[in-house]
Structures are given as C-alpha cells and as structure tokens.
Amino acid sequence: MAKKYRTATLADWDRTYLWHPFTQMQQWEQQEPLIIERGKGSYLIDTEGKKYLDGTSSIWVNLHGHRHPALDRALKNQLDKIAHSTFLGLSNPPAIQLARELIRIMPKGLKRVFYSDNGSTAVEVSLKMAIQYWQQRHPNLGPKNTFLHLKLAYHGDTIGAISVGSIELFHARFKSLLFPTLEADPPYCYRCPLNQTYPSCQMACLDPIERILKEQHRDLAGFIIEPLVQAAAGMITAPPGYLKRIRELCTKYNVLLIADEVATGFGRTGKMFACQHEGVTPDLMAISKGLTGGYMPLAATVTTDEIYQGFLGKYEDFKTFFHGHSYTGNPLGCAVALANLNVFKKEKTLAKLQPKIKTMTRLLQPLRQLSHVGNIRQRGLMAAIELVEDKGTKKPYPLEAQIGHRASIEARSRGLLLRPIGNILILMPPLSTSLSELTSMIKILQASIEATTLALASGQRP
Numbered sequence: 001m002a003k004k005y006r007t008a009t010l011a012d013w014d015r016t017y018l019w020h021p022f023t024q025m026q027q028w029e030q031q032e033p034l035i036i037e038r039g040k041g042s043y044l045i046d047t048e049g050k051k052y053l054d055g056t057s058s059i060w061v062n063l064h065g066h067r068h069p070a071l072d073r074a075l076k077n078q079l080d081k082i083a084h085s086t087f088l089g090l091s092n093p094p095a096i097q098l099a100r101e102l103i104r105i106m107p108k109g110l111k112r113v114f115y116s117d118n119g120s121t122a123v124e125v126s127l128k129m130a131i132q133y134w135q136q137r138h139p140n141l142g143p144k145n146t147f148l149h150l151k152l153a154y155h156g157d158t159i160g161a162i163s164v165g166s167i168e169l170f171h172a173r174f175k176s177l178l179f180p181t182l183e184a185d186p187p188y189c190y191r192c193p194l195n196q197t198y199p200s201c202q203m204a205c206l207d208p209i210e211r212i213l214k215e216q217h218r219d220l221a222g223f224i225i226e227p228l229v230q231a232a233a234g235m236i237t238a239p240p241g242y243l244k245r246i247r248e249l250c251t252k253y254n255v256l257l258i259a260d261e262v263a264t265g266f267g268r269t270g271k272m273f274a275c276q277h278e279g280v281t282p283d284l285m286a287i288s289k290g291l292t293g294g295y296m297p298l299a300a301t302v303t304t305d306e307i308y309q310g311f312l313g314k315y316e317d318f319k320t321f322f323h324g325h326s327y328t329g330n331p332l333g334c335a336v337a338l339a340n341l342n343v344f345k346k347e348k349t350l351a352k353l354q355p356k357i358k359t360m361t362r363l364l365q366p367l368r369q370l371s372h373v374g375n376i377r378q379r380g381l382m383a384a385i386e387l388v389e390d391k392g393t394k395k396p397y398p399l400e401a402q403i404g405h406r407a408s409i410e411a412r413s414r415g416l417l418l419r420p421i422g423n424i425l426i427l428m429p430p431l432s433t434s435l436s437e438l439t440s441m442i443k444i445l446q447a448s449i450e451a452t453t454l455a456l457a458s459g460q461r462p
C-alpha cells in the first residue's frame, strides 16, 4: 500500500517535481492544486474528502461514471491473468475479442482494427496509412502526399497531428516542424467566415472545399475531419448534411476521408459514432478517449478492406505497415474496453441518453439570455458556451481576462469541475450522469457565469 501523505505535502511535491499539460506553471505554482484521490459515478473526490461533479468526464474520456463495477471487475480479472505482453509477433484474447466487437458497432464497411495508445497516435497511424496506401495501390493518381483539414481543427499534439491541426495558439511555435497541408474554413456558423447565415447560406462553405478537392486531389491523400463536432475548437457543430456532403466529395475526387472520432465516438453525440448520424463510412477512423470508458490509455485506427488490401504482398515487397508501439494491444486496456462496450448493451446507454440530451438542451436554454453568453452549441451530451464581452458585436473577451478560467474557478468553489477552452466553457458530463446531476451542473454553470461576468464588468468600470 502506498503511504498516505497529507494534502499539503502532496501539493508541495506537485509544485516541486511536476509539469502539467496545457498549464502555465508559473500560475500553477502560486495556487493550491486540487488533488483527486477517488471517484464515484459522476463525482470526483479530493484528498480532503471534498466532492466535485465531473463536468468534463475527466476531459472527455469517462462514459459510465467512475468506479463502475463491471469495468473495475474486468480490469481486476485481466490482472489475474497478465498485465501486458507484446503485440509484435504475438496476440492476446482481449485484443482479439475487442477488435471483433468494434467491427460490429462501426459504420458498415470498416473491417480492420490497428491499435495504438492515445488519440494523437491513432491520428498519426491514419495519416501514415493513407500516405502508404496511395503509393502502393494507386501510384498513378498523383503524389498524394498531403492532407486537407479544416481551420480550428484539433487532432492531437504530436507533430503529424498538429500538422493537420490549426489552433493557432497551440501550433504556431512549431510551424518549422510541420508538413505543409491545405486548409479550408470550418462551418463555424456563429462567426461565419463567409459572413452568411444558416440555412439561407445553403452551406456555401462547402464550395471552397469542393474547389480545393477538384483542383488539388492529385496532391491529397486524405481529408481529415472531426465529424459533426470540432470539439477542441469549442464544440463547433456542423449543420445537418455537411458531413455526408464531405463524404460524397471525397469519393468523387479520390481522396480518403479520415474521421477523427476521438472526441465524438462512443455515444457522445447521441449515437455510437458521429458518422452514423449521416450514414457515413469513412475510409479511416481514429478512436480513443471513450474507448476504455475512461479507464486506460488505448486507441485504434479502424479501416476498410480496400485500404488493408493495399498493404498485402510478399514479404520482400515490403508493403508492410512499419508502425507500432511498445504497448500496442495492451490486454488491460482491451479488457476494460470490452467491458465498456458490454455496459452499452446491458445498460442501454444510448437509449437512456436521449432524454438526457433533451434535458440538457432545455436547461441550457435560459443561459442564452445572460448578457455575456454569445452562443450555445450542443450536440448530444457535448455542449459549449461561448462568452463574449459584447453580445451585440460578438466582441470576444481578451484572452488575458481569462474569463473561462475564472468562471471555472468559480464553478469549482460551487462543486463543479470544468476545463474551459479560452473564452468557451465546455460541459461534457459522463453519459451516465443522472438528470438531477445534470440539473445541478447547469445551475452551477449559470451561477458561475453570472458571478464571473459581473465581477469582471464591475472590475473594469470601478
């Protein structure tokens, strides 16, 4: 048993030895870190025994709540057999069974599962597969050595993933390392890049995409997209039919459609996968976050028979996909992922989700009236509240006001944990969240927005 240390000691050591992700450590070092020791259902519990609602699903990974008995059991049972053996040259039962189950629930036509460890690596794998596929299968169709993606896209933090990403604040510093790509405007209707209004625009933002595909398909191996929701951009939701049209265009111009369902997969949008809302089968799909129900780092890239066939040949043809990780197909991760899929069936998670989605919409409605709420976007159980300094002109708060951060500190003091993206508050509770927990979360959210925007306004005009 690990020795139990006092919170103050742990806090000291945290500030002395650690470097946290996406965190200005100078600011962090001056604060008391919140140290989570346990969890139960929709709650996280700190070292002092204080309970918080997990409003981010522990950053978009948890589905059925913390300490779910079936998931706990699956992990413990697997531990009684083996924690890990390599997937290079060997296989293991949970990884095999999980692949079969995944293919059952995937959009029709996806047939093969390639494991990795996190969302970024699942994306890297999909990019490399796409590039190698064209070289081996259709070298005559062009060099096909780059990708099209949307602006504000987020596909992870590794170099390949940020090459196809475009969140200026995260990526600008690394420009010299990135490979060149093609970019198109996203369907960000609240701040439409074309200054049009949906639906009268008739999705005019698709025209430039078609133009790029038409003119540059010989250079394009794939179009990578977060289907339906650009999550890290602040839950930018695509209008209905947008994804289907992208699929048609990719097919027409011989460009692979890569769906990054790392955030949207496993029920978040109301269906198992976002692509299934529009009957779309991508050529490659990256999954991770919800794959293990938020228990273990595991990811997969799933693809079609057509792509898979492109890698077959005699040993000495060297059409092998030369990629793999030390923990590929990790049995603990796969065992808990299998249990995760079982819970979906047993507890009818997707059916039970529908009333929660409607309730979320209804409860968020009154927040639209708040004087600094510019836009609320929701798809399934993913929601974003974009705060603005001036509602009329949509003028954003300056980043240094840290409005999102302040609002989430306020929410924390009221018992709700959030992680904002700049001026955008994100609410993405576990799928298992009860209606009363959902109500509490949104009540706290509203109170926190009101308190923070008021304090800021009075601070600015003393």
Ligand SMILES: *Cc1c(COP(=O)(O)O)cnc(C)c1O
Pocket (backbone or CB within 6 Å): 118, 119, 120, 121, 123, 154, 155, 156, 157, 226, 231, 232, 260, 261, 262, 263, 264, 288, 289
């Ligand atoms: C989180 C995320 C990733 C990166 O996943 P990691 O596990 O953090 O590497 C990739 N794509 C999308 C859409 C994501 O939301």
